[in-house]
Amino acid sequence: MIDQFLLGLSVVLQPDVLIYAFAGVFIGQLIGVLPGIGAITAISLLLPITFYLDATASMILLAGIYYGSQYGGSIASILLNLPGTPSSVVTCLDGYPLAQNGRAGLALFVAAFSSFIGGMIGVSILVLAAIPMTTIALRFGAPEYAMLVVLGLLAASLIGTGSQLRSFAMVLVGIALGVVGADATTGFYRFVAMPELADGISLVSLAMGLFGVSEIIRHATHHGRPTPRLNLKIRDILPTRAEARSLGGPILRGSAIGSFFGALPGTGAAIASFMSYATEKRFSRTPGKFGKGHLPGLSAPEAANNAASQTGFIPTLTLGIPGDAVMALIIGALILNGIIPGPRLMVDQPLLFWGVIASFFVGNIILLLINIPLIRLWVLLLRIPYQKLYPIIIVMICVGVYSHRTSVVDVVLTLAFGIVGYLMKSYRFEPAPVLLGFVLGPLLEDNFRRTMLIYRGDFLIFVERPISAGLLACTTALIVFSVYSAIRNRRPPAGLPAKNEH
Amino acid sequence: MTPDNPQQPTALSRALSGGVLMAVGIGMLVIGWSYPVGQLTQMGPGYVPRAIAIFICVMAATILVIDLRSTDVARSDGLHWRGLIFVSAAMLIFATLVDVAGLVPSMFLAVAVSMFADRQAKPLTVLIYTVLATFAGWLLFLVILELPIPAFRRWS
């Protein structure tokens, strides 16, 4: 493996290939910062370019855009509560409060550093364990996915900062929103008020509305928001020694969770970041700090989504199977170059295969190097008065959401979710569990119904298949653990629930 | 926004969040009532919506009871009417115009209208700022990113 990896490095380090790695991550970074304009839009616009490039350069360029956008996504989330990519929704939870407390520089640094470590761990797993990971991924059938999602939904109710009851109610609302559209099993239209809703509500609209637009509504009125303090000295950007020490565990756990979810086709970075956040919070000694600017709550999901965006290439490269829409685009570029993606890619095209993998390694280093100096520049963005900033943000959201599916309906829906998100916050409901329910709900329904269809309604299948049984055991253990700790910690209710301050 | 009266919120306002949630659940039940439900091993498309709707109603009822009984529910702030109205207007204008008039006019009007969400906005500043912002948007979206949206669409 190492030899082949070095072979790959020798491909990437040629100047005419390196320039595409650089260009890819740079464009990705920029695209990630812009709310709503995701890697998909960017890559599909650049697809015709790959007609003129060779396969290796195309892959390196397009892949760079993909994982570069994961880096960029955290910037708008931390500074403006605008999740630029779906997976950076979780980054908002602790990143934005940090920025509000004058620690934007620190938050950006921690995010970049965690992303870097997560990305590197993801690449290492891709180099060392692509084949074993593929074998595991193939053993995940419908029953396994169903059980995995049950575990995830259970973890989901832990994400909010307020009452468990309210955050669970919001998970349900998220699942309800996920139901809208054509039913995947029968094609039956559910709650489809107009044809634009037939494919369901767009995740981008939901995330942009609940997080971004609601924040603007709240703060657009003058003096609605105190300008955050700005600390720009190097000392303020770097974490203290104690803080740095507290990050090791979360980053490693986040990377592990991210690497795992990334390798499963069809789950992806967004779920990985949610799961790692829930894990950190569940096993933290100070769960109360999460959601108020707690560094582990920022570093774990950042590590997770970047690790996932690297291991996401495992099924793509080893089987020719795209795990998500972006991967499908990248595979499309390969096909247009006359290369058939499939199990033989590694054997038939070793230079391409290992060159692309080595480019991830180089790309992550480039991303870290361009991110650290940019931190101070980004923080300066906060010096612009909010009243000058928000009209531009509104237009960016509009254009981003519209360009996603060329859909006016999506823009109107984003506004609707913005208003809903604004009202929800006024009544102490959290938006994050809604998103998690929205992502996981349809996965659970489809895979459960698929299981019932394939195994003809036999429930025993969930315990007969080893991985599914293991996941079921984990779920049970988590329930027992939660109930046990709830009984043990039963104390008189603490006075006022923490009010969301702004 | 001006703060509400410092007394405890009325029972009605305390019941609001649970009540709205209940309405969502009931609405979902009503609309989805005709969907074929099937059974657990052979779910129809209506199974999950109905189950979720019932769960939401149960949750809403619980929240309603808790909120009504507890005396120290945190008061919600007053609504930010100005932000709500102008942000909505800006986004609706964008949505209405972008398909018929193109990106530049819709960006221009969306920026201009949204600026009035700020109580201290002055017309001249708004005009200058809007021109600059529209130009920047044109540069970013159409020149640098080359998004496939026409700057101006022909009226036909």
Add this chain to the structure above:
Amino acid sequence: MFRTLMTTLPLTIALALPAVAQDSFPDRALRIVHGFGPGGNADTVSRIMAEQMTQGLGQPVVVESRPGAGGTVASGYVAGEEPDGYTLQLLVGGHAVAAGLYNELPYDSVEDFTFLSTVGQFPFFVAARAGEYESINALIEAALAEPGSIVIGHSGVGSTQHLTGELLGLETGAEFIHVPYQGGAAASTALMGGEVNLIIDTGTVIRGQADAGVYDILAVTSAERWPGYEDVPTLNETVAEGFDVISWTALGAPAGLPEDVEATLSEEIARVLELEDVRGQIEALGANPQGSTGEELQALVERQIAVWTEVIDSAEIERR
């Protein structure tokens, strides 16, 4: 800007657009609308065509993706646009399926369009894990011997792939279980993982695994054997006489296109489809690059609407 920069990076690439100043059509940008997400077959074919037509027409041709409801959102949009030749649509086989699948479409699938030319035609392949079935005949025998024992994974309810599977069941009398996945790739993963026994999908989905010896291609759905796959038997010659399913991509426009505009566009499409690069790219996508006259395309659409409507009725697929 990025696009331009990227394309000019290698100096070998000469992208000097022939800035032919034409006094008539087209004098501004055209767009090709399609109804599917980025990266799909429709999107890729649109971009291949747009790239070359930009050079031939001397005006930029941009691709606009308006996904939703199996492409009907885009079709409804295009049907309502001005028939001036500046709005084109990339149509796919699903256009004919939609006519039978949807109760109320906001357009008429034939009357509201000007059909210009086919772009590519492609069949579907029937694939199973290597060694599991000796031949397509063995598979159908197994299915007939034990009804419901064979599970077909397909790329979504109402997709052409799904209906082809239903049609195979109807024609052979075999009873299959049809399980929907989110797209062909997911169905292929399920086949590899052993969750389903069979998939019916395009060459792009199946070829990689077949080349690696992971899948056996049991049959092809076209009436004749497919070029490049001469050793793959057709369903027509083995288990279901008369079986003939191909899918296609094509270009259309709103109904009522002026004749001269229609001629310009048809001529340009025919020119592009003769280009060596374009043929290679469309072939790489598993299709046979082949233009047609507007009448031929319209006849194809009408024929397929009839076939799919019947399959949807016979297989009792829920209309929407």
